[in-house]
Amino acid sequence: MPHSSLDRETKILEYLQKNGSASIQDLVDVLGVSNMTVHRDLNKLEAAGRVQKKHGGVVLANRVQPTAVAETCDMCGKPVSERTLFLVRLENGEQKRACCSHCGLMIQSRESKAWQSMAVDFLHGHMVSANQAYYLMGSEVSICCVPSILSFGSLQDAEKFQKGFGGKLVDMQEALQHLREMMHMHTHGM
Ligand SMILES: [Zn+2]
Ligand SMILES: [Zn+2]
Structure with a gap:
């Protein structure tokens, strides 16, 4: 390989x-x-x-040092937490980081050269391929940006959360579609 x-x-x-x-x-x-x-x-x-x-x-090296220069979200500028981090890697090797899946997917949808993205599993805290993750949109759990989007590596976990906290369970393509529609409405509402 x-x-x-x-x-x-x-x-x-x-x-x-x-x-x-x-x-x-x-x-x-x-x-x-x-x-x-x-x-x-x-x-x-x-x-x-x-x-x-x-x-x-x-x-x-996670636990070694709180980075002196806080890393901030490339979408909204909030500090990035490792618990909700979302990474978008572009074809040219550049890497964008987002505070949460909401911003991450926003970046993903505006970058035509997005190549590989990683989200952090909300339950277990490890990185999963964003492409294969399940997203719970608009649940009662608000971790960062609104509408909140939680990412899960396993459908079972996602469904468990959905039962407890509501929201709509979607895959990445559907999540991107939702965000695009939202942005569209935004642009035309102004
Ligand atoms: Zn953000
Ligand atoms: Zn956020």
């Missing part, structure tokens, strides 16, 4: 989210690339403050 380095970095972060830590050999196996490539990717991630290398392995 010839992955781009961005692709591999995403895989490494996903793996660490899931497993907590990894040995170099784990990553060699998972990515199907050489030891050296893994080291190079880890160095980059470490420089970016995303991971911490330990002897023979690596862990997520």
Whole structure:
């Protein structure tokens, strides 16, 4: 599998989210690339403050330091929390971050070059592919932006939440469609 380095970095972060830590050999196996490539990717991630290398392995750098410069949402400017983060990666490798799935999907819908997006599972807190996530729109749980959109990696979890808190359960395409309609009404209402 010839992955781009961005692709591999995403895989490494996903793996660490899931497993907590990894040995170099784990990553060699998972990515199907050489030891050296893994080291190079880890160095980059470490420089970016995303991971911490330990002897023979690596862990997520999440809890290390509250970033001095708060990261803010590329849509609304709110500080980004890891619990509700949404990432949109563009074809050119640029990465947009959003405070929550609401803003993330807004970015996604206005970026024609959006290539790969990740949302944080609201229940478990790990990253899931935004494409395959389920979105609960307009439920009573307001975490960030309105209407609130919660993202889930599993349909079961999403349905459980829907039972408790209402809202409409949609996939990414439907969620984008809703937001587009909303924006449309907005533009014409002014
Ligand atoms: Zn935002
Ligand atoms: Zn938000």
